[in-house]
Amino acid sequence: MPAIEISDLCKDFPLPERGKFVRAVDQLSLTIEENCIFGLLGPNGSGKSTTVKILLGLSRPSRGSCKVLGQSPDAPSARARIGYLPDAPYYYRFLSGRELVLYYGRLLGIEAKLAKRRAGELLERFGLADAADRKLGSYSKGMLQRLGFAQALIGDPEVLILDEPTAGVDPVGAAEVGEFILDLKTQGKTVLLCSHLLSQVESICDQVGILNKGRLLAEGSVADLLSQGEADRLSIRGVSPTARSRIERIAAEAGGSVEAGGRTLDEVFLDLVASDDRFDG
Amino acid sequence: MIDSMAERIGRSFSRIGAIAGNTYREAIRMRLFLLLALTGVASLAVGLFFQEFNLGSNELSFIADFGFGGMTLLGSIVAVVVTVQLLFGEIEHRSIMPLLAKPVSRGEFVLGKVLGAWLTICSFIAALTIALVTALWIRETQILAQDSEAFGGGRAVSYAGVLIFACLQCMRLAILASISAFFAAYATSSIFAIFMGFFVWIIGQLHPVISDQLAHSTGSISDLLLRLVTWLTPDMRLFDLGADVVGGPGIAGAVAAKLLLYAALYAAFYTALAAFALGKREL
Numbered sequence: 001m002p003a004i005e006i007s008d009l010c011k012d013f014p015l016p017e018r019g020k021f022v023r024a025v026d027q028l029s030l031t032i033e034e035n036c037i038f039g040l041l042g043p044n045g046s047g048k049s050t051t052v053k054i055l056l057g058l059s060r061p062s063r064g065s066c067k068v069l070g071q072s073p074d075a076p077s078a079r080a081r082i083g084y085l086p087d088a089p090y091y092y093r094f095l096s097g098r099e100l101v102l103y104y105g106r107l108l109g110i111e112a113k114l115a116k117r118r119a120g121e122l123l124e125r126f127g128l129a130d131a132a133d134r135k136l137g138s139y140s141k142g143m144l145q146r147l148g149f150a151q152a153l154i155g156d157p158e159v160l161i162l163d164e165p166t167a168g169v170d171p172v173g174a175a176e177v178g179e180f181i182l183d184l185k186t187q188g189k190t191v192l193l194c195s196h197l198l199s200q201v202e203s204i205c206d207q208v209g210i211l212n213k214g215r216l217l218a219e220g221s222v223a224d225l226l227s228q229g230e231a232d233r234l235s236i237r238g239v240s241p242t243a244r245s246r247i248e249r250i251a252a253e254a255g256g257s258v259e260a261g262g263r264t265l266d267e268v269f270l271d272l273v274a275s276d277d278r279f280d281g
Numbered sequence: 282m283i284d285s286m287a288e289r290i291g292r293s294f295s296r297i298g299a300i301a302g303n304t305y306r307e308a309i310r311m312r313l314f315l316l317l318a319l320t321g322v323a324s325l326a327v328g329l330f331f332q333e334f335n336l337g338s339n340e341l342s343f344i345a346d347f348g349f350g351g352m353t354l355l356g357s358i359v360a361v362v363v364t365v366q367l368l369f370g371e372i373e374h375r376s377i378m379p380l381l382a383k384p385v386s387r388g389e390f391v392l393g394k395v396l397g398a399w400l401t402i403c404s405f406i407a408a409l410t411i412a413l414v415t416a417l418w419i420r421e422t423q424i425l426a427q428d429s430e431a432f433g434g435g436r437a438v439s440y441a442g443v444l445i446f447a448c449l450q451c452m453r454l455a456i457l458a459s460i461s462a463f464f465a466a467y468a469t470s471s472i473f474a475i476f477m478g479f480f481v482w483i484i485g486q487l488h489p490v491i492s493d494q495l496a497h498s499t500g501s502i503s504d505l506l507l508r509l510v511t512w513l514t515p516d517m518r519l520f521d522l523g524a525d526v527v528g529g530p531g532i533a534g535a536v537a538a539k540l541l542l543y544a545a546l547y548a549a550f551y552t553a554l555a556a557f558a559l560g561k562r563e564l
Binding site for chain 2: 013053056058059076077079086088091095104108
């Protein structure tokens, strides 16, 4: 059974003008298998957050359907199996880190003793043990993001939805986030990662989907996406500097060029979005 | 099956309790409670200040009226503002997002928030009641020390009546809190929700005037609309029983019970409307 199944999903938001609406998600169909790290990429306004909201039961689709672990996200029992890290730390500044994690644990119906033990372990694991009893108002952005992981994991969910986990986090923090996500995969969890940090997505995701204007432009493994449109490219390794200069000369004579390194996900992403935008005029 | 249903209800109550507790904790930690406590102490100070004046046997009624008026007026302001702040603030600051991503329904969320706000309001009323009872008791004792026959050989104040009055105010404010929660769940700005909360409160206070108007009803559309308004809004004046407590007959148990039921029905109706409005809202 797939962990997440999205079928022909559409979401329209009404505009103030009578009878008009804007389509945030347009006929999106996706299947994410269990224990997969799936990267959902797209520029701002591409429909990533709306898709996430629908997957969490926070918004209702205008058309189509989605299932998480075989259940509609409207079902509380489905949401109990999902961990959610929001794109900004929408937490209570008057609570301490420990109180916040315990509060969410109580909402998940976890027995108090177990919740206390898990909260302690998670705060320790995410390097917040020393700050656990401090109010969130005194936490840095990086600490709040790590706390976000702790609260998302308190119910030991099978599926994690991470919405921009590296937004506003410094490169060291972003690298830590990458490690956390890989660690989740080793624990058998499925991760849906929405991110702008393409290099990180490229390095940690098994599958990637690229959204623009609510439409899915491409989907597949990172390797497949990187090889698309690569027919006119050659990857040459292990040549001497003399041989390389000869190759470069030959390429130049033939009207081509030689560049260091292969195609990156950044390039794939930008090419796809740019051609989609050109197509729309 | 029955067990499973009982378990589900139990878990639902646990979630509502957690949200109510967190809401109350927010009110305490966000200094709202400090404001409430200060108001209570100020009220006590004003009550005791009247010791300096010789107002005769009416003095206790004056202090009681002052205290009851404070409960009614300040309590209403607190009920509207605190409820809107605690519920709309959660939507505005988007802390509602990770919360509703947990197995929490929007109805449970609204009920938890209303209960948490109501706990805060009850704490405020409790602070004012303690201040009022203290002021009344000190002054009554002083008057009796000067003239043991001042109140015909007994005491003038029904302290149980004061407590019943305070409980009825809590119920009255539960209605106002649930009405404010409805507007907070529907509105896109907290100012609008606060304005509408006060608007309904004023209509509730004007019920006797509207009833007079309807007594001479001609069956016009405006009269029908007015009648609809009286059904939809509670009659807040029913809870103004302060005159019965000091020097009056006291508050009858049957009257108090009827008012409790009346308040519970209106509070449940508006809380359900708030849950419906939030359910339809895009977050």
